[in-house]
Amino acid sequence: FNLLVNPRTTGLVRLTKHVHSNRGHAHVSVLSARTPRHPIDEFVTMHGLTGIEVVALASSDPVKKKDKVREWIVSRNLKNVEFFDDFAPNVEAVGSLSTELKGTKIRSWLVRPDA
Numbered sequence: 001f002n003l004l005v006n007p008r009t010t011g012l013v014r015l016t017k018h019v020h021s022n023r024g025h026a027h028v029s030v031l032s033a034r035t036p037r038h039p040i041d042e043f044v045t046m047h048g049l050t051g052i053e054v055v056a057l058a059s060s061d062p063v064k065k066k067d068k069v070r071e072w073i074v075s076r077n078l079k080n081v082e083f084f085d086d087f088a089p090n091v092e093a094v095g096s097l098s099t100e101l102k103g104t105k106i107r108s109w110l111v112r113p114d115a
Contacts, residue, residue: 009047010086010111010113010114011086011111011112011113011114012084012085012086012111012113013047015084015111016028016030016044016047016049016052016084017047017048017049019082020048020049020052025049025050025051025052026051028049028052028053029052029053029054029055029072030044030049030052030053030054030055031055031057031065031068031069032054032055032056032057033057033058033059033060033064033065034056034057034058035056035057035058036056037054037055037056040054040056041054055068060087062087062089062090062092062093062094063093065085065090065093065094066090066093066094066096066097069081069083069094069097070097070100070101073097073101073104073106074101078104079103079104079105080104080105081104081105081106081107082107082108082109083095083106083107083108083109084109084111085108085109085110085111086110086111086112086113088110091108091109091110092108094106094108095107095108
């Protein structure tokens with residue numbers, strides 16, 4: 001998890017670029033299981049994704065991603081959240097927040113890594 005090996009443009013990158021260009025950087029966050037953060041910062045900058053928040057969790061545990069997304073929703077009073085990930089357990093974990101946080105519409109999407 002410490003290095004990006006052979007980084008490539010995936011469906012997640014294309015989706016992120018689409019939201020970034022249509023909604024702006026304030027509507028995009030990158031939540032990665034990897035650590036340290038600087039290779040992720042370099043990767044998103046390389047793709048023209050400037051000004052977005054990047055969080056490196058240093059854990060592949062889906063509950064950690066769920067907890068971070070919950071923290072963002074509550075602290076920012078978010079009402080609509082779209083979560084994209086290429087790992088089904090993360091999608092399921094974050095998607096389960098919709099039953100917990102009734103005032104927020106949460107859509108959680110699985111994106112194939114090669115899409």
